[in-house]
Amino acid sequence: MKDSEGIVIPKNYLFGETPEDALPLDCGKKLYPVNIRYETYGHLDENGKNAILILHALSGDAHVAGHHKEDDKKPGWWNEMVGPGKPFDTKKYFIVCSNIIGGCSGSTGPRSVNPATGKRYNMTFPVITIADMVRAQRRLMEHLGIKKWLTIAGGSMGGMQALEWAFSYPECVQSVIAIATTSRLSPQSIAFDWVGREAIMSDPNWQNGNYEDTLPEKGLSTAR
Structure with a gap:
């Protein structure tokens, strides 16, 4: 663990416990x-202005x-860039x-339990947009x-979120580092996404999206 942050403990921020405090989504729901599952590194200064948000793909x-x-066996996915004496x-x-x-890594998603039914959301989970993701990050x-x-830094889909921050909340962002990303998908990119979804849904373990403990791992592997 030399030249790294050492042991990092994930944290959780829970909000919207009442309908009045709910997160509004672009789909209307x-x-x-x-x-929100998150991790922090370093210390926030007294004026709260040395904060950097890194967004994943x-x-x-x-x-x-x-x-x-x-x-x-493996550190965090950008360990080479984040830590003492490193770029971040x-x-x-x-x-x-x-x-x-x-x-599917700790934040509320399709595998979370829907409090209205006591069962996992699965395919009933609402459609989420990049703007919805950023809206939740704003609450954090x-x-x-x-x-x-x-600054806000991110690559690929993380870069899309960084651009959305600059568009929706310019007063909250001093600068943006958007890597290998775009503000709009091309028809070719949309087609590639469709192929990936088809690979997942063709896996017998997909079970129309209502799988429990047996994951559609072959489909996921093909999609990625």
């Missing part, structure tokens, strides 16, 4: 309650650096990375007492 998670356990220097900056809503920002992001 409201999501509540909402849990489609299959990423909040574990951007360090290890969860002593015997972890945790001796200078307060780094935040959260799992997107609709994801308020919870952490951050006044303005020094």
Whole structure:
């Protein structure tokens, strides 16, 4: 664990426990309650202005650096970039990375339990947009007492979220680092996404999206 953040403990932020505090979605529905799984590195300064938000790509998670356990074989997915003396220097900056809503790594998503039914959402989970993801991150920002992001960095779908931050909340962002991303998908990209979805849904373990413990791993592997 030399030259890394060492052991990092994931955190959870729960909000929207009542309909009045629900997260409004672009599809017209409201999501509540909402849990956001996130990790932080470094320390927030007194004026709350040394904060950097790092956003993961489609299959990423909040574990951007360090290890969860002593015997972890792999560190976080951007460990080379985040840590003491690294480009995102945790001796200078307060780094935040959260799992997107609709994801499958701790934040509220299709595998979460719908409080209205007591069962997993599965295919009843509402459609989530990039703007919805950012709207939830804005709530996390308020919870952490951050006044303005020094920068927001992300690649691929993470870069899309970074651009959405600049568009929807320009007063909250000083700068954006958008890597290998776009503000609009081309027809070819949409077609590739369709092929990936078909691969997942063709896996017998897909079970129309209502699978429990047996995952459509072959379909997921083909899709990625």
